[in-house]
Amino acid sequence: AQKITQTQPGMFVQEKEAVTLDCTYDTSDPSYGLFWYKQPSSGEMIFLIYQGSYDQQNATEGRYSLNFQKARKSANLVISASQLGDSAMYFCAMREGNSNSGYALNFGKGTSLLVTP
Amino acid sequence: DTGVSQNPRHKITKRGQNVTFRCDPISEHNRLYWYRQTLGQGPEFLTYFQNEAQLEKSRLLSDRFSAERPKGSFSTLEIQRTEQGDSAMYLCASSLAGQYRAEAFFGQGTRLTVV
Numbered sequence: 001a002q003k004i005t006q007t008q009p010g011m012f013v014q015e016k017e018a019v020t021l022d023c024t025y026d027t028s029d030p031s032y033g034l035f036w037y038k039q040p041s042s043g044e045m046i047f048l049i050y051q052g053s054y055d056q057q058n059a060t061e062g063r064y065s066l067n068f069q070k071a072r073k074s075a076n077l078v079i080s081a082s083q084l085g086d087s088a089m090y091f092c093a094m095r096e097g098n099s100n101s102g103y104a105l106n107f108g109k110g111t112s113l114l115v116t117p
Numbered sequence: 118d119t120g121v122s123q124n125p126r127h128k129i130t131k132r133g134q135n136v137t138f139r140c141d142p143i144s145e146h147n148r149l150y151w152y153r154q155t156l157g158q159g160p161e162f163l164t165y166f167q168n169e170a171q172l173e174k175s176r177l178l179s180d181r182f183s184a185e186r187p188k189g190s191f192s193t194l195e196i197q198r199t200e201q202g203d204s205a206m207y208l209c210a211s212s213l214a215g216q217y218r219a220e221a222f223f224g225q226g227t228r229l230t231v232v
Contacts, residue, residue, distance in 0.1 A: 104173075
């Protein structure tokens with residue numbers, strides 16, 4: 001079963017506007033971490049933001065914030081004041097505390113974001 | 118240390134040939150992961166090492182795939198008798214053990230094309 005679901009294959013946003021990228025997850029583990037990565041066309045996965053399952057407040061990192069709704073099992077990424085350089089694939093990922101895979105990340109299929117002038 | 122380094126960046130090989138990729142992790146990171154990413158998909162876990170020990174392998178990792186991490190430093194991923202279905206981006210990542218909060222740092226990947 002898919003553990004991370006990203007329902008938006010592609011999104012458009014105008015420069016300087018805010019955009020929300022959706023992510024829902026599925027786990028029965030009480031300890032987990034949620035990550036967002038950006039993948040530009042060069043291929044490298046760039047870490048953006050992290051949210052722990054026990055964190056009381058939503059994570060923020062500069063223009064990135066995470067709208068964490070634990071009961072709904074959602075962890076949406078909000079990018080404020082979009083820039084042309086934000087155009088890329090965005091992946092939501094989860095690491096479970098009781099993973100057998102050394103806390104390897106479980107990724108969604110990604111959302112392609114295009115920022116237009 | 119400038120991050121995770123992967124070589125080569127691109128590899129084109131004929132079906133049936135063997136290929137080997139190298140990953141140099143961030144020096145103080147004792148966990149190293151290999152992922153495979155096909156077009157339109159997110160990365161999928163293949164295997165991971167803690168220091169030199171390979172502790173877990175995904176069922177995606179067929180018998181034609183082997184990974185090593187001698188001395189707990191760099192790692193190699195070898196694919197024997199390549200098939201067209203092996204065409205993908207192979208990503209390496211490293212992180213600190215014991216901290217599931219710690220983000221994994223990724224290399225730029227090796228893009229394999231099997232013709």
